[in-house]
Amino acid sequence: MDAKDRQIIAALQQDGRLTNQELSERVSLSPSPCLRRLRLLEDAGVIKGYTAIVDEQAYGLPITVFVRIRLERHTEDVIEAFERKIRDIDTILDCYVMTGDADYLLRVLVESLQDYEQFVRMRLHKIEGIAAIDTSFAYGIVKRSNVFPRVG
Structure with a gap:
């Protein structure tokens, strides 16, 4: 390139x-x-596709939640099962493997606090192997960009 x-x-x-x-x-x-x-x-897969950037609030998903997940064990079976289940939940837009205290960072969009509670109770709590769930709610956006920084 x-x-x-x-x-x-x-x-x-x-x-x-x-x-x-x-x-x-x-x-x-x-x-x-x-x-x-x-x-x-x-x-070559450098450009993976094209999409529309949609305003979450206008769409009806005004609450952005960042969820840090720590697993009980880091065996191959636990990790594969967790990641497979996370991929199937459409409420989760992004899932990153992390260093530090959390094993994963999820970005979740929901309609309300009640919807987030249901998401945790009905989806996350049913995934075996999770030791801890830590939640932060975003109440504003300072910067968001879809354009990569310059290289070289």
Whole structure:
């Protein structure tokens, strides 16, 4: 991947609805080489897909919750079972494997505190192997970006 590929990616991260003509103008390439590079980035899995960025509150999910999970044991079976069950819960948007006190950090969107309580009681508590659940509610966003920082 070179600087021109990174320019293409940055332009698409800022506006994923650019036409190839608009994209080629932004990155100073003619349309045909620009499209060829774009297809190569998609085929290589560098660009994994395209999506709409939706306002959570307007959608009806105004509460963002960060949940730290610590497992009782770190055996292969416990880890695989936990991760498999987490992947199946659509309330969880992101799940990161962490260093430090928590083993995992989840980002969860819910409609209300009652919905979060139900999520914990009916979904998380039913996953075997969890030693601790620690919850933090986000009450504001200072910065959110979908554009990667520059490399090199």
